[in-house]
């Protein structure tokens with residue numbers, strides 16, 4: 001939901017409503033820009049002490065946070081489910097899965113953040129090392145679809161690297177953000193502060209001079225506002241944006257496994273996942289059988305308000321009308337609905353029957369734009385090259401998925417996909433693997449979360465260059481210009497001949 005930032009706002013209340021029932025979940029402050037600045041100031045006050053703690057100490061503290069996280073996981077999962085409308089089991093899975101991130105960071109922070117030796121050339125003159133320092137205060141602007149999971153793709157890494165965090169949760173799930181911070185700070189250090197609100201609060205965070213780096217996860221249109229705000233202070237930004245992930249299935253692949261994976265990854269969390277399988281691309285030998293298998297699997301998916309249903313309500317007001325209009329447009333242009341396509345009225349929530357389309361025209365928005373709803377388009381490719389071309393045709397590139405006849409073919413396809421990651425024989429799992437870098441290309445964003453890249457993303461690297469021998473290269477530029485013969489002698493000395501000692505002597509003596 002992109003909202004234009006308002007110039008000024010008076011302090012007001014933000015109400016969080018359950019999309020399944022329409023009931024009020026709770027209230028919190030809809031912060032003004034000044035209030036956000038006060039939160040940032042608190043985070044800055046806490047930053048110095050946290051940064052000075054050795055990495056080993058911070059890593060140990062992450063284990064304390066993890067214990068607190070697991071202890072309060074049921075409370076957090078209940079709130080997450082209430083604010084997003086997802087089922088309790090999906091929320092519990094989300095909350096518990098990210099405890100692994102805390103674990104991974106705590107055991108790998110020292111390795112990821114230790115000072116590295118860097119190669120210098122010419123090595124005979126200088127030695128260098130790269131040190132990793134915290135930025136200071138990281139601003140995290142988060143979406144609502146995984147209000148615990150998404151911030152926790154950032155916070156453990158940012159904390160391990162020695163930063164404190166200001167979290168701006170979505171206005172649709174602010175209370176989960178507040179509880180998440182309470183759990184983290186409950187482990188004994190005030191390292192995370194929360195600024196609640198919508199576009200005004202997010203805009204204030206993005207343009208604040210008190211924030212040293214921004215991590216934004218959300219939609220492309222909002223990303224542009226964030227970038228404009230960040231430009232005020234040239235604040236660096238990591239962008240984790242939308243996707244339009246394709247699952248490619250080629251002749252000879254395991255059709256049953258591909259169909260079940262596609263259905264699982266397309267409809268989990270009602271399709272409201274950045275890495276949801278929104279497209280399936282099949283070569284001619286498997287296309288018809290795959291469509292039949294996907295149709296059969298989709299028929300088993302339960303949609304509705306029952307706690308045991310696979311597909312709950314769409315969280316954002318207005319989503320259902322927007323996506324049904326896209327489906328209708330595609331059908332008017334020749335697409336065929338194989339499953340779903342209609343809304344299901346069940347009490348308060350807005351539900352879409354899990355929808356599968358084939359023969360979708362290339363220009364249809366349902367095929368080219370992120371739907372963020374339980375909708376899958378199946379495309380027929382002429383051959384493997386055409387499948388890769390179709391996959392790369394959209395200008396979003398978060399992740400890709402491949403089911404091929406054998407490993408060599410899968411690898412060859414994976415190499416050609418224009419995406420930030422590729423999963424073979426599965427889908428969507430990249431965001432759950434703490435040790436693996438995660439992020440997109442093209443309009444899906446830039447920068448990397450998770451893995452060792454995640455530590456570096458939230459650290460400033462500093463090169464420290466020291467002399468090996470007492471020669472200042474710049475000093476040679478001072479005073480009278482050096483004799484060209486001396487330059488040639490240095491070049492000869494560096495080129496080699498003899499061991500290090502000979503070369504040093506040559507340098508000192510000028511040849």
Ligand code: NAD
Nearest residue numbers: 001142143144170199202203218219222225240241242274
């Ligand atoms: P959104 O862009 O509407 O909102 C994201 C955040 O930005 C919210 O906290 C919102 O309050 C804030 N915001 C709104 N206007 C702002 C402004 N003018 N300045 C600063 N901040 C502002 O996105 P959403 O609807 O919450 O989330 C859905 C989108 O997020 C989808 O496009 C989805 O693909 C994407 N997403 C991406 C990833 C990923 O890892 N790549 C993960 C989850 C979601």
